[in-house]
Amino acid sequence: MAQRGRKGKYNDYVKPRLEEIRRWASAGATEKEFCVALGVSVSSFNEYKNKYSELSETLRTGRQTVVLNIKAALYNRAVGMTYEEKVGRESEKNGVSTEIYQRYAPPDTTAAAMLLRNYDKDWRDKDKQSADFKAQELKIRKALAESSNFDFKLDTQN
Numbered sequence: 001m002a003q004r005g006r007k008g009k010y011n012d013y014v015k016p017r018l019e020e021i022r023r024w025a026s027a028g029a030t031e032k033e034f035c036v037a038l039g040v041s042v043s044s045f046n047e048y049k050n051k052y053s054e055l056s057e058t059l060r061t062g063r064q065t066v067v068l069n070i071k072a073a074l075y076n077r078a079v080g081m082t083y084e085e086k087v088g089r090e091s092e093k094n095g096v097s098t099e100i101y102q103r104y105a106p107p108d109t110t111a112a113a114m115l116l117r118n119y120d121k122d123w124r125d126k127d128k129q130s131a132d133f134k135a136q137e138l139k140i141r142k143a144l145a146e147s148s149n150f151d152f153k154l155d156t157q158n
Helices: 010-026 031-038 042-051 053-079 109-119 128-148
Strands: 081-091 095-105
Touching: 010 031, 010 042, 010 053, 031 042, 042 053, 053 081, 053 109
Parallel strands: none
Antiparallel strands: 081 095
């Protein structure tokens, strides 16, 4: 028996543009933007991601670039950095000129703390208020489970 329904657009619209999709993902484009550019619906695109591993792999590698760039920028903020700032000046005599300045951004303690919380397990949950809140939440969940005779597992590892 022949397959029913309309032919999918994956082979014609998506597969030939996988490299382009990877570049879009590495530039930070959203999946909705992919769909508009490719001419496919969001629901079809989600089906394609589940059905075709090459598409999901392309998206994953493209997004890794974004994550790595963000990590590098956060690290630079945490330790301080020197960067170039270009300023365009317009004058009647010389037209437009660009001046380049060297600027220094001092270390940012918030960025440093964020990096440490994410990369050093000794820094995780050092916030006493958050730890207390999590302990209270667990206590309330246990009490609710016992009083209602619910039979479910509590996530006690967080």
